[in-house]
Amino acid sequence: MSSSTVRVRFAPSPTGYLHVGGVRTALFNWLYARKTGGKFILRIEDTDIQRNKEEATQIIINGLKWCGLHWDEGPDIGGPCAPYFQSQRMGHYKVVGDALEKAGLAYWAKKDSAGGLPEWKIEKLKKQGKWDEEKAQAAADPNPALYLKVDLNGRSEVVFEDAVKGTIAKPAATYQEEDGVTGKDFVIMRGNGMPVYNFACVIDDVDMRISHVIRGDDHVENTFRQIFIYEALAKLPEGALPNAPKIPVFAHLPMIFNEEGKKISKRRDPVAITLYQACGLLPEAMINFEALLGWSPGNEHEVMPMEEIIREFSFDRIKSASAQFTLNRKLPPPVAAGGATTDPEVEAQIVEWLSECLKGSKLEWINGEYMRKLDAAELVKRVEPFLLKKGYDVSHHSPAWLKNVLQMEQERSKTLKQLAENVALFFNAPTKLEPKAVDKVLKKNDGIAVLQEMRGVLAGVEEWAGPALDNAVKHFAESKGKKLGDVAQPLRVALSGTTVSPPIHDTLHLLGQAECLRRIDFALTQVC
């Protein structure tokens, strides 16, 4: 493998859900790997998460797979840099930490007293009245921690080139004590022997020969500290690390905001990707939409096949301003949860709410575009889980019938979930007629009479097929001197209980003669 090979990684921590922001980070990494013929690596940063690690990892794996973002190396499939769990690499971090100490680049010391919190944070907490000295003392690790010696090396500022944002610089003073000489050393190994995020991250990126670090721009500040770590590692004697420490290219992606202009968060925003899945969005639409958050191909294409996104993708077409993930929130969320809930009832509530928020959004529009492009077989495959969830017994019907029913609603639905709902009338006869429909249709323009007469016409139809039924309806309307709508609407109300359905002859056809007559009879009992 040549040293110029692109290797990128997505390194989530297993929190119990896959965040829509994480999906976008993963996507951009994946795109870059696919575009350059490089490798996409999945690494699980689980140094500090105690519970349900395996389950939480599986959730991430499932989410990424659903999105179609497949990795070349990772916890489930292994690879040359295994293991891909940080929790399984602890020994290695310790060895590197020791090597740094031995080389005089780091030292064990006990510096903080107040739970390791910096002064500015303590002051802030005090101002908010949230400061508890005793608690902080108790939480403080009594053991010494390993500090990295910060070496400014005479620099007046620390600089790196960001592939998205350009040059980013910080004054050296940020990392120096008041004297302007001594570096502000920082912890890389905790008192309990666990590595700090920045340390583990850099070691892993070196070990895994990561060439490009593509991540959210909330990591910009971390980058400077990480650079110090890279520089220290480079001073280690040869052989201390399997690969030569080389500072990767950094590409910091703009954040995704909510409608309030704040970083999207699980406390108040629907962030779990599974929520969007449950709303009946297609992964390809979700991915297309997320790709367009902060990136554009520079032409006027918006709905693009993945191949085109890969072809057009480049860092310099990524904006450095953050983008809003807009939903139409007409209603407040039912609960303050981003979808990490394990209660299926609560999740169902959130999904209903999210579905409402999705209405009229660009995401829903893109999804509709993709829905309409689905071929019949694919459509059936995708909608089926939603039908089962609604309790429709699909097995009673022929595959051809099911295909016809779904295709008829395909153009009328923007999500799989909507489609499953729109198709309800083909699985369940209405138990009552919408009062509004009765008033507007049946009680006007001789609606009831038309229905009664149509019942007779339909009972006499011998060839129960679309064209024949179309003719029957049209002839009847003509013979009575009525507009088509005056015949179709009463029928529609009788068959569906509502004023909305697919074209009337198709609806008649797919419902079958016996069922149609039964529903008309039922409707007549309701209004006569």
Place this chain on the structure above:
RNA sequence: GUCGCUAUCGUCUAGAGGCCUAGGACAGAGGACUUUCAAUCCUCCAACCGGGGUUCGAAUCCCCGUAGCGACGCCA
């Protein structure tokens, strides 16, 4: 508190000094088509944060404000 980043229609965005009377898309309004709902098509509405420079010419370059966001821990 300190540091950093950002600023174009309500939203996603195009824009690399003259192609800008600022383009596209979603949403919204109106209309056409129609058998309801969609889909489709047409029309409309709607933005360069403010102020200074530089320049023959600025949405674009520079400076200063302002605002927003982010980050700063023995969290990740």
